[in-house]
Amino acid sequence: MTDKRKAILKSALLLFTERGFHGTPTSLIAREAGVATGTLFHYFGTKENLISDLYLEIKREAGKVMSEGTDTGDDTTSGLRRIASNYVSWGIRNPAKIKFMEQFCLSPFVPDETREEGVSNFLFLAGLFEKGITSGEIKPLPVELAIKMAAEFLNGVISYIIRQGPCCDANEIFELAYPVLEDGLRKR
């Protein structure tokens, strides 16, 4: 991937989250990226394409980051903890990407087919939850519901940590918050 393309995606991420999609002129994205307007359209064709590509890139990264250090042999409880920890730690280091996902996952600016392609990066989670339900580790819930609840929960944690500012101990907060999810999901 070209340097210019990367620079455009980087500017777009920051500006979209700060000012919204329609609130961010393509001319501004280009200027911040240090390229000409035409270059943006050379690489992405349309503004919609740009946000769509950005969406996919972030979803792919999130999916990849989550699964780092996990193993298909893991039990659900420890696998989930690892994933949650990966995700939160990545989210804290990449607040703009979290904000982007929150704002644009449900927005009308990302075309439906792109959204579907983005979801595909998280299919491994479904497998993990199914295993946990079968083994009796976690409550018998519809898998999609469980994923949704967990995801929103973790986003809440991340956004709380970010709001506290950089001087708080993120780890400490995670250790405080995570048991809520773990205890909540565990079958009793």
Added chain:
Amino acid sequence: MTDKRKAILKSALLLFTERGFHGTPTSLIAREAGVATGTLFHYFGTKENLISDLYLEIKREAGKVMSEGTDTGDDTTSGLRRIASNYVSWGIRNPAKIKFMEQFCLSPFVPDETREEGVSNFLFLAGLFEKGITSGEIKPLPVELAIKMAAEFLNGVISYIIRQGPCCDANEIFELAYPVLEDGLRKR
């Protein structure tokens, strides 16, 4: 409040959630509301004012709905269950309002002071959580974190139910999902 004012707010809610803030022309809002463009500006002055008023209206309604049937004498566990049930049931009946809150709570279109005023409708939640922590009913967490986690969790449940379509049994899903929150928060 005049009929025309109400009609404008109603159109604005639908259109903003479907097309975004900048993606919705004031002329379209006015047309859908059956009034002239000038009338919109007569009532709201600017487009920013319109979204700001809409935000407050919805936050006020959400706050009011949540606390229905609760009592300051309630213990945290049963109070929280009532609030959660009120909120989810209102959310399912008003999907556009949920979508609006998800999209615009963190967006740059709502001025900060409006956001603060909106949050004031949920202060009673802080009291409830504090009481629960003091009495040992729930885990000792920062109150703001607990609120954030609970709110995101419930939004996740609502959005899952809405996505399932109208033929699913919303109550059944709530009864399945809610224990996750309750068990998660409870001190053990």
Added chain:
Amino acid sequence: MTDKRKAILKSALLLFTERGFHGTPTSLIAREAGVATGTLFHYFGTKENLISDLYLEIKREAGKVMSEGTDTGDDTTSGLRRIASNYVSWGIRNPAKIKFMEQFCLSPFVPDETREEGVSNFLFLAGLFEKGITSGEIKPLPVELAIKMAAEFLNGVISYIIRQGPCCDANEIFELAYPVLEDGLRKR
């Protein structure tokens, strides 16, 4: 029809013939017409619509001018002379309209359906030629061919007169040129 609308059509006519369709910015048309750019789009919606409306207006005027002072009882020879004279005299007084028709009748900027609607203003010519062929006044030709030949011929005369400049005697030239058409069409 509003004054502003008329002014826009007038500017557009001059500028399109002088600089071509794509060579004429809408901003320039508006400026020359003494209105804001937005006003142009308020009345015509798109630039394509503007040229299409202009085309129809001119075709309608040409058709109306041609048939002035004719009578369904006329024989073809005298009817045709009258029409030709009307057309040439109108063409000399409205060189921009002639130039517009020459440049845009066959151009890709006028949509096909508009072209068809424009042609409808000249259907009365077909009747005249048919009568002349039946009565043996003029050569037995496909009517459409005869119309096409006559039209191109007269355009040639007009453009010659215009090119000679305003000091030439237009009438004299017409009297010199017209017999070529008349003698050419007459059956011998």
Added chain:
Amino acid sequence: MTDKRKAILKSALLLFTERGFHGTPTSLIAREAGVATGTLFHYFGTKENLISDLYLEIKREAGKVMSEGTDTGDDTTSGLRRIASNYVSWGIRNPAKIKFMEQFCLSPFVPDETREEGVSNFLFLAGLFEKGITSGEIKPLPVELAIKMAAEFLNGVISYIIRQGPCCDANEIFELAYPVLEDGLRKR
């Protein structure tokens, strides 16, 4: 002349007639010609130069084709018939070139000096008409007027034949149409 240069001129002819001068990007011309954009500018320098060269090429070809098989000793009547026949037959086989001449002879895209150079290919027609007028074969008309009338007339015939589609008998139509011109010009 290189193959690439030829290919560019060929694409340009088709695209200019289909989409107009400003409506045809140089990048498209290059792509259709199977060369890089830079190559187009290597051969022609500017887009204006390209259309200008194309104009001259076509005018030169038209002039050459017309005079084929004529002889300075011919009388005007038979010379003219030969020229007309040559022109119509070439026009039918090269509809894009006819369309190009119709659209761009009077357009602002061809610089005046190019237009003058193009006209030089038809000077031999002036000689022919003068001879016919002197000898009393044809009506005493200004030579330029006579040329203009004849040219427009023949263009009308060609465009009629083209519009009829490929299944019509072009020769038959020419034999029907040509006498109109001949009889019209002949002195009586």
Added chain:
DNA sequence: AATGAATGAGTTTTCATTCAT
């Protein structure tokens, strides 16, 4: 000679807002 990525001025079009009625 030939390429095509990069440029940025210029284009069509939109839309918040005003104001005379």
Added chain:
DNA sequence: TATGAATGAAAACTCATTCAT
């Protein structure tokens, strides 16, 4: 109060042209 024609600044996007390779 209510209207909607008129405005013009600002947006997305295009494209002739250049130039390093």
